[in-house]
Amino acid sequence: MNDPIRLLQNHRSIRKFLTTPIEQEKLDAILHSGQMASTSSNMQAYSVIGVTDAELKKRLALLCGNQAYIEQCPIFLVWCADLHRLSAASEMHGTEAQTDTTEHFIIATVDAALAAQNAAVAAESLGLGIVYIGGIRNRIAEVAELLKLPVLVYPVFGMCVGYPDQTPLMRPRLPLAAIFHQETYHTDNELSAINEYDETTREYMLARSEGRANRSWSEQMAERMASPSRLHMQSFLMKQGFLRK
Amino acid sequence: MNDPIRLLQNHRSIRKFLTTPIEQEKLDAILHSGQMASTSSNMQAYSVIGVTDAELKKRLALLCGNQAYIEQCPIFLVWCADLHRLSAASEMHGTEAQTDTTEHFIIATVDAALAAQNAAVAAESLGLGIVYIGGIRNRIAEVAELLKLPVLVYPVFGMCVGYPDQTPLMRPRLPLAAIFHQETYHTDNELSAINEYDETTREYMLARSEGRANRSWSEQMAERMASPSRLHMQSFLMKQGFLRK
Numbered sequence: 001m002n003d004p005i006r007l008l009q010n011h012r013s014i015r016k017f018l019t020t021p022i023e024q025e026k027l028d029a030i031l032h033s034g035q036m037a038s039t040s041s042n043m044q045a046y047s048v049i050g051v052t053d054a055e056l057k058k059r060l061a062l063l064c065g066n067q068a069y070i071e072q073c074p075i076f077l078v079w080c081a082d083l084h085r086l087s088a089a090s091e092m093h094g095t096e097a098q099t100d101t102t103e104h105f106i107i108a109t110v111d112a113a114l115a116a117q118n119a120a121v122a123a124e125s126l127g128l129g130i131v132y133i134g135g136i137r138n139r140i141a142e143v144a145e146l147l148k149l150p151v152l153v154y155p156v157f158g159m160c161v162g163y164p165d166q167t168p169l170m171r172p173r174l175p176l177a178a179i180f181h182q183e184t185y186h187t188d189n190e191l192s193a194i195n196e197y198d199e200t201t202r203e204y205m206l207a208r209s210e211g212r213a214n215r216s217w218s219e220q221m222a223e224r225m226a227s228p229s230r231l232h233m234q235s236f237l238m239k240q241g242f243l244r245k
Numbered sequence: 246m247n248d249p250i251r252l253l254q255n256h257r258s259i260r261k262f263l264t265t266p267i268e269q270e271k272l273d274a275i276l277h278s279g280q281m282a283s284t285s286s287n288m289q290a291y292s293v294i295g296v297t298d299a300e301l302k303k304r305l306a307l308l309c310g311n312q313a314y315i316e317q318c319p320i321f322l323v324w325c326a327d328l329h330r331l332s333a334a335s336e337m338h339g340t341e342a343q344t345d346t347t348e349h350f351i352i353a354t355v356d357a358a359l360a361a362q363n364a365a366v367a368a369e370s371l372g373l374g375i376v377y378i379g380g381i382r383n384r385i386a387e388v389a390e391l392l393k394l395p396v397l398v399y400p401v402f403g404m405c406v407g408y409p410d411q412t413p414l415m416r417p418r419l420p421l422a423a424i425f426h427q428e429t430y431h432t433d434n435e436l437s438a439i440n441e442y443d444e445t446t447r448e449y450m451l452a453r454s455e456g457r458a459n460r461s462w463s464e465q466m467a468e469r470m471a472s473p474s475r476l477h478m479q480s481f482l483m484k485q486g487f488l489r490k
Binding site for chain 1: 246247248249250252253254255256258273274276277278280281282283285286287288289291292293294295296297298301325327329330331332333334335337338340341342343344346347348349351352354355358359360361362363365366367370371375376377379382391392393394395398401402416418419421423424425426427428429430431432435436439462463464465466467468469470471472473474475476478479482488490
């Protein structure tokens with residue numbers, strides 16, 4: 001096992017940060033690492049907004065569902081899928097970019113995610129901690145207004161970055177047999193893998209909560225999936241120019 | 246600069262592979278690293294199919310637009326967004342998973358991308374090379390049938406993995422000023438950043454093609470974006486149970 005693999009396999013999300021600012025050279029290394037991730041046909045269809053302003057972070061923390069660590073962390077990165085730049089490039093050559101397809105929505109979303117994950121790995125290699133914030137999609141139209149996002153840009157997720165002020169337990173993952181399929185997709189061991197993982201997560205939840213919680217993964221997921229989530233997303237995205245066909 | 250950052254910043258896609266198989270311990274380390282990436286609310290809404298069968302790789306190479314390296318590489322990983330497992334978890338508890346929202350499409354797509362990028366970094370740290378294959382979406386319905394994908398699963402991208410048989414130039418990225426925004430989104434330096442990058446890419450294209458190509462990034466992008474791409478995606482995804490609201 002080499003250093004990068006040890007690092008990758010040691011990830012845990014950090015939700016409590018020191019107020020220590022991040023050195024500029026470290027931030028540069030993180031962003032540059034993000035940029036070097038693969039990108040679909042070199043489109044680089046993403047942007048990242050670095051929020052350090054205390055008032056702005058406070059308002060974002062509120063919009064993301066009152067998550068205090070967004071306010072605490074020295075920098076909050078908002079990773080956006082971005083077809084605006086490609087549209088501008090087309091305009092330079094007198095053509096119109098076809099940006100409203102599901103295909104380009106996927107390209108931009110994936111580009112943002114690949115860059116963000118490289119940035120996350122770089123941050124952790126420098127002794128920093130991160131947590132992804134899907135809550136940025138809770139009140140996404142207000143976030144877009146606050147961050148002055150033009151059409152063809154949407155915030156996929158946020159990311160708190162800072163020096164960790166906690167050492168959380170590592171969260172166990174599904175057995176490899178659940179997510180890895182040889183040659184073709186197989187559903188035959190889906191239920192046994194879920195059952196196996198239910199036992200693992202029950203123990204983890206007990207340890208994490210010091211004996212109070214006793215819910216399995218499948219129970220948590222069933223509860224979470226029972227009601228539709230963030231139903232405003234489709235109309236918001238269409239309004240931003242995405243996903244129209 | 247530490248080892249992981251050097252590794253991240255040294256990425257280049259590999260499109261020519263040795264036939265040398267990948268050691269099982271290395272494959273395990275790659276997949277385990279993928280699993281440890283962040284995942285939205287621990288949903289782990291993705292799967293990965295490892296294709297090593299020669300006939301299957303040959304058919305996939307054809308379906309992805311005749312990309313020979315898919316056939317050449319010892320293992321072709323197909324990264325899928327997967328809500329099928331969450332649906333099964335809900336059924337275990339007698340509830341119905343609300344899987345057809347745009348929100349859950351994003352969650353599953355991002356989960357697949359984060360895991361894949363961790364796997365890519367792990368592979369490169371072990372001396373292997375990778376290339377993402379968006380061409381898997383060219384004839385996605387046929388790929389889904391070939392790989393026996395159930396509803397609520399779609400292939401986001403493929404990934405060739407193997408020992409490199411080439412050392413390509415590193416492709417320069419957009420200036421940081423184009424993708425990074427301080428506090429809020431800014432469009433004011435969008436054009437100057439594109440112009441700057443156009444010069445950079447012109448030189449890179451010339452070097453890569455030994456003097457034949459002389460097209461700038463914005464020209465390439467304008468041409469690429471002028472016609473809508475993979476218009477079958479929306480109806481395919483809806484048929485798979487995604488993106489209905």
